[in-house]
Amino acid sequence: MRGSSNYMEKQIQFFGISSNKPEENPDFYNWNRVIVRYCDGASFTGEGYDAKNNLYFRGQRIWSVVMEDLMSKGMRSAKQALLSGCSAGGLSSILHCDEFRALFPQSTKVKCLADGGFFLDAVDVGGGRSLRSFYEGVVNLHGVANSLPKSCTSRMDATSCFFPQNRVPDITTPTFLLNAAYDVWQIQKSLAPGKADPAGSWNGCKFNHTKCDSKQIQFLQGFRNEMINALRGFSTSSKNGLFINSCFAHCQSYNQDTWYADDSPAIGKKRIATSVGDWYFERSQEKNIDCPYPCDNTCHHLL
Template sequence: MAINIQTAVDHWLRLLVCLVISMTIHASANLNNVNITILQSAVAKGAVCLDGSPPAYYHAKGFGEGANNWFLELQGGGWCNTEEKCLYRTTQSTGSSKYKEKNITFGQIDSQNQTENPDFYNWNRVYIGYCDCSSYLGNLESNTNITRRGARIFDAIIEDLLAKGMSNAENAILAGDSAGGLGAILHCDRFSQEVLPNAKRVKCLTDSGFFIHAKHLPGADKRAEYFANVTAYHGIHADSLPSSCTSRMNASLCLFPENIIGDMKTPLFLVESAFDEYQLTHNFFSNESTWTNCTSNLEVCTPSQLQTMKDYGIASRQTLQEISDTTSVGMFVHSCYRHGHFYEHAGWDQSTLLAGKTIAQAIGDWFYDRSFFQEIDYDNELPLFRNCSKFTSCSHETNLYA
């Protein structure tokens, strides 16, 4: 009988532990599940998405010691640079708030789970929806059915957040992923110097937003032409880009971070792959479909495919190395074949380490000045990407790169 009682007690204890774990996970999910805010007041200011709908964001309030700290993340989603492509985006979440999710679960970088996100879990966390396809830079008066007002969207949302308490920010980070990461770089100095000039500490962070020109690699003119078309179509004015760059070269070339980061005043941290999946697939591989097998298994790659990857890896590392001389730029540059890190455990946790640190540890130490972090992975025996954990996406949305 004693054995049976003990067995029953053990059984119920196991059930209780499972219940507590389940409730903890559910509570964490609820804490990170954030409702959408549609900014109707922005319409009167002309700050609207491609389809004319109002912009949107998701805000989880800070608490405790993080109540006056703010983490803003700009959603990515590529660009469009023609009437046809932008018209297509008006039927997608990257061109209209009508198709945005009503609520989202925040990713690792803005999770409210202290174990997962120890340095920023109790901050105000804001995820700004992408619906302009210009990296939050466009500002064009247009008579067409497509409104190109990315810069106005950024300003309108910032103004709304200032009114909701961000004006009292003690610490703040402007971050972004992919095209949003590029937007974070280009808005960074103005954010720190004009939006929050009195904050104790303001820094910027980009996830897979370092799009390289790679002037010495094939297709450089095509890459430059693409950004030139984005600049022209969306009315990205020189005065909305760093003058330190536009005074030296065409404004469209100032969309390549390598041309502006050296002159930035605000500390910036880069989370990048030396073998960025998006850039290789869309800018360097001649035929995307023929590379699927190769990137899944290096042993079936042709010599020319391997050479393309090697050349790109060398160029991306060299480009990043050139801007690493300044101590205001931190970086975590690994060799995994991926694009995006903030919304997948793969690459955020122990699966990706540099100098013994995870991405989360490196960012936290850099932001709070506990230790400077600037690491580029050169440890590969071959100049090819490592066989790292795969993941699906860097964002909530689909159809990011039309």
């Protein structure tokens, strides 16, 4: 057996944005909350078949049948809905956002939140594009092109359309992007993976930012600038929201200490949960971009 939901935990805790406690999740605690277990390896977009190994990739079908099941259980009657996810789930929230919106009548307030899912098509420390190479393999193996919108694939290749920076311009549903400017997953897997750094000069820095030398910090500042530049068009829309903090982190909405706690990360004294809630309920415009590292002393850095 190559993979099965039989190996998943039977129970998981609901923290952060999924918490049912008002002191932990003030704006969404009394919502119906569902966590869809990630199981396909391509952010629920696969629609392919590997004949050589007799493997089927059915992420898109899994997504569709889960949505059908939830709608039949009462989600179709929702007055408000928020599709969210972190990491690969954050990417999935971007890729499926408009599809999720289309499930509901126009009278339903539907929005999307992507946490730690803004993966950049960036140049790595060796001068290559490690994440693009990885994504190209995923897109081809899973047959992802079949699930991507023609509005993107008519302009560029399918791998490019799997990158959020090329998808968010086409999303019509209000979307909030929550991301660490120095996303540790991207630093470790995209910017400084072993193949791009055979001498291991980044081994200390990529796992502990306090071990980065001045040139490495300069490289990471360039990555932050690239992320902010990629978001300029997205940020001009009044319906969209941003919280880009200068932390070495990854996924901040499902951890209680980063989502909503006394010492949670903040930009201008506004915590992540407050910013997301203010955006969703349209209490204020939320376009929060932090100053560069090391200015933010509220970060919960991952070491």
